[in-house]
Amino acid sequence: MNFTYKQIWLINFPVMMSLLMEQLINLTDTIFLGHVGEIELGASALAGMYYIAIYMLGFGFSLGLQVVVARRNGEGNLTKTGEVFWQGMFFLASLAIVTFTLSKVFSPQILRVFISSDSIYHAVIDYMNGRDYSFLCVFPILAYRAFFIGITKTRVLTVNSILLVASNTILNYLLIFGAGGFPRLGIAGAAIASSLAEVVALVHIVIYTYLKINRKVYGWRITVNIPLLKQLLRISSWTMVRSFFCIAPWFLFFIAIEHLGETQLAAGNIVRSISxxxxxxxxxxxxTGISLVSNLIGAKQTNRVVPICWKTVKLSYAVGTPFILATALLSKQILGIYTNNTEVIETAFPPFLLMLSTYFLATPAYTFCxxxxxxxxxxxxFIFQMITITIYLGYLYKLSTWEQIPLVVYWTAEQLYVILLLGLALYFFKKGDWKR
Known part of the structure; x- marks a missing residue:
């Protein structure tokens, strides 16, 4: 296997669109709620981070599932990819039911511990009461996504994601503001809209798979293989925990800046949303790099792994740099999309520029990790992630003990995080033990 820049891009583009459209759900929620009020805007940041932290458990498992599917694909053992998928689907569907139930029961108590403002707390609870239902659809969608990325047939993800965002945008407008005769639900309407959009996306990808996948070639039959499921769990348990701890610090980040005030919290949410x-x-x-590396190892081409990582980094720079520069030039206009409050915009501007610069460090850090x-x-x-997170949280804690620290200083924690992660990842590949 010799992946060219063009091949990497063709595999990556639908993945990028899929992730982009998924994030557009949070973006549209933030934009709409920014015109409702500062409390709703700040609450959507905390609620969104809390939801994503739980979501990342399923996402982390899907990464392990993707690794195994890609390895079988690289070996040319296509009939095993379907069997691997179904073991992953069984687990993710079960996880969806468990997380939905636990969130319904325990989220109010957990969030009360972290959130001091009563108005923000009640707004967060209003959001989570409707958003919990998303777990029942989004976790099965992750299984399908892992399968299609693993076999490098990712075009369906683009269409699926467009449907997801289009449904969410329309439903947001109807349910947040009460347009078209619908009830005006505010932040609760944003949550319900997102959950209904996930239903649309799941129905679409199930129908597509049923009509387009060659069941004989990919071994697409429902079977239970306990040893294979245990193997998946052995690989994925670390990516599940790692993915959760990747996003949990964001939630703690917003907890750390909550004491700065509602304006600072709203500004931080805007910067996070754009980032x-x-x-x-x-x-x-x-x-995409996960599948490329796993396919190469499955094809016994370990000598191509590091070069393909650098190819991926260069292509990411080529695609991302124009967007970063354009965003920097249009910063005030972009911030103005979220709110008309000039104080919030002025507060968000310095951390916004710092966030943009972090892109150039994060690209190689995340690629190699x-x-x-x-x-x-x-x-x-997972171990590398925990090392960086521990230092990151220690740094945040130290900042929170000082008085009158501006929001932009808190954002330097992101740069510290990616620098540490990059150093550890490069050390791993330089050491060379992974080839055995």
Whole structure:
């Protein structure tokens, strides 16, 4: 296998669109709620981070599932890819039911511990009461996504994602503001809209798979293989925990800045929302890299792994740099999309520029860290992540003990995080033990 820049791009583009459209759900929620009020805007940040932290458990398992599907695909053992998929689907469907139930029961108590403002707390609960239902659809969607990325047939993900965002945008407008005779639900309407959009996306990808996948070629039959499921869990347990701890610090980040006030929290949410959109480029290439690395190892071409990582980094720079520069030039206009409050815009401007610069460090950091997952060394990737998160949280805690620290200083924690992650990942590949 000799993946060219063109081949990497063709595999990556649908993945990028899929991740982009998924993040557009949070973006549209934030934009709409920014015109409802500062409390709703700040609450959507905390609620969104809390939801995504739980979501990342399923996403982490899907990365392990993707590794195994890609390895079988690289070996040319296509009939096993379908069997691997179904074991992953059984687990993710079960996880969906468990997380939905636990969130319904325990989320109010957990969130009360972290959120001091009563108005923000009640807004967050209103959001989660409707958003919980998304778990029942989004986790099965992750199984389908892992399968299609693993076999490098990713075009369906683009259409699926467009349907997801289009449904969410329309439903947001109807349910948040009460347009077209619908009830005016505010932040609760944003949550219900997102959950209904996930239903549309799941129905679409199930129908597509049923009509287009060659069941004989890909071994697409429902079977239970306990040893295979245990193998998946052995690989994916580390990526599940790692993915959860990747996003959990974001939730703690917003808890750390909540004491700065509602304006600072709203400004931080705007910067986070934009950063997530731009970092879709980084994450899509890093996610694609998992399959590329795993396919290469399955084809016994370990000598091509590091070169393909650098190819992926260069392509990510080529795609992302124009967007970063354009965003920097149009910064005030972009921030103005979210809110008309000039104080919030002025507060968001310095951390916004710092966030843009982080892209150039994050690209190689996430690419090489995800490549570690592609080699199957998921435990090592988890250990590296925990080292960086521990230092990151210690840094945030130290900042929170000082008085009158501006929001932009808190954002330097992101740069510290990616620098540490990059150093550890490069050390792993330089050491060379992974080839055995």
């Amino acid at each position: 997530v959109m731009l970092f879709v480029i980084v994450n899509s290439f890093a996610t 995800n490549a570690i997952i592609g080699t199957g060394k998921t435990r090592t990737a």
